Amino acid sequence: MADHYETLGVERDASLDEIKKAYRRLARELHPDVNPSEEAAERFKSVTHAYDVLSDPNERQRYDLGGDGSGGMGGFGDIFETFFGQGFGGGQRGPRSRAERGDDAMIRVDVELADVVFGVQREIVVNTAVLCGTCQGSCCQPGTSPVTCDVCGGTGQVQRQVRSLFGNVVTTHACGSCQGYGTVIEHPCVECGGKGRVSERRTQTIDIPSGIETGTRMQLRGGGEVGPGGGPNGDLFIQFRVMHHDVFNRDGNDLLATVQVSMTDAILGADTTVEGLDGGVHVVVPPGTQSGDVITVRGRGIQALHSTQRGDLKFAVQVVTPTKISSREKELIRQFASHRKDPAPALGEFQQGLFGKIRDRFFRAG
Template identity: 60%
Template sequence: MADHYDVLGVERTATPDEIKKAYRRLARELHPDVNSAPDAEERFKAVTHAYDVLSDPGQRQSYDRGPQAGFGGGGGGGGAQGFGGFGDIFETFFGGQQGGQRGPRSRAERGQDALLRVEVDLSEVIFGTHRDLEVDTAILCETCEGSCAQPGTHEVTCDICHGSGQISRTVRSLLGNVMTSSPCGTCRGYGTIIPAPCVTCQGQGRIRARRTIPVDIPAGVDTGLRLQMPSQGEVGPAGGPQGDLYLEVKVRHHDIFSRNGDDLLCTLEVQMWDAVLGTMTTLKALDGDVEVEVKPGIQSSEVLTIKSRGVTKLRGGGRGDLKIGIQVVTPTKLDHKQKELMKQLASAHKYPAPSLGQFQQGLFSKLRDRFMNA
């Protein structure tokens, strides 16, 4: 077997940086995609294997001590020099590569989950809505269909690890010969190599593209709610299963209506004479017109409740209520005739004079409390 230092063309005292630079130079020179020489592929594999050993401090130390140290198999003495490090021993007995997953790992992995934020109007929350969302995401490569290889080619067994995905070595210790394993640096633990990667996806089995995702947003959602859409996220490497898509909802502010749970809240301004005499009015609600009866003598901060005209409940069915807070508006600009009529009204009814009384909270505070308790 050729000496690894000779293969890379470096001295035995070379620094890790010098070893890396030598490997990169030779890899660019000997890679089968750029070098058609008959022996280029074999030399490329030898260079890669040499770099895998010399770039790992533990393996390089064992290699420098020679076969008697237990590198790549072999017995011999060596006493304390035979230790490959306590890390290898603990890996073997307490769940390292030797005690964990055996064999090559799959190229196909689950794709990442994705998070999108979608804004909806308050009117759309009442009955739910539909969206066609345009997203940039990872999709399956149509050229190789996730195989990562150029059409007409296929992956081949790694001749360094012979398809196992692992490189094993024997280390002598106080406990005897200990077998440890590490991922093969040539195939990166896959057990296979792709000689001709797909040019469309660069051997990834997936590409970035824009796609449309139809989404049905249920009724009753509220700001901050996250909806999970299984298997609508990104396609995984090598055509692996898709991750999940999460939609985070934001309900846009409405100038008239607000929300309290499943109830809709609003304020209706009533002129003083309508409050005194009573009236019928039509309110343009989010889901159509609502007939509202203002009874004679109604007071500011009273709340009228229209049943089942609120938001559809997210769970359990049915709808909340529409709650209308009354605000009686006192006229501020009266002409001479109107003022005389008001004086006549005042003189016809002996209202008590203004007097001190207990402090009353403001209109909006009253409405808030009554909204909550209505």
């Protein structure tokens, strides 16, 4: 078996660029369209096979370690390519486009609970690939353009004739000189290195809808990375996390909170205004209110996702018993107690503490 390095006329430590230049030089000399002789055709097959092996880092490593550089399939791979399409699994014919769809991107955004009530506009920062401003995606230095590959003639493919159990068969492969594009960029754009895109940190305004929950994802079509060669953008996915609030909790689209009520207000009842997430909330404490009772204010919760309907705001009452009172107050309370004639303290139904009681009543309240 001929040595692939000798076939291409390069040293064993040759760089990929040196291997590519050697192949292009020999291909221009031996291509069947240029030199129709049988000897040239055989040499062209050998040169192309040597390039296929040495231009692939994995194949080259196996070859350097003593492998035959056949890629494991040998002649049978070429037979399957002939009968079932290009590249064993099938493939496209003709030159492939440099422009490819960009990757999708995903970022995580923290949202305050107050912003979930009605939704909010927010500016986000995205690190992604954008169109190169110098070459506008052409991949070429301004004033230049890709040139037709002189090995494949712009088809992006080359043919090889190999011997098999069925005789000589012709297989089609992507051109190794132009990588199947059909053109060669001789003067790549300096700004993007011939990729047609560059990395950039950009700011974007998004509309965060009401009613989102932790884990909710939003898809912005075309908001992801621009593709190589100025290809279409991928999509941008935004995953939200609703931050903890010290006062309000959430149950679906309902808001939950605890309101502290004095002993006298719990007995006599009271009207008060507390500060909600979207302004003042009028709360009516009925006479005789007990700790753990739930006061519901309709329509002051969270606006549902993709809807105008709002949940409720529910307050669990905590009656606060004073710990420091004056002698006069004690006397008045004694007089009150003497007129009430309430029964002595007694055992009642077991409760999992005040907050267990509050929690249970939250979910039973309508």
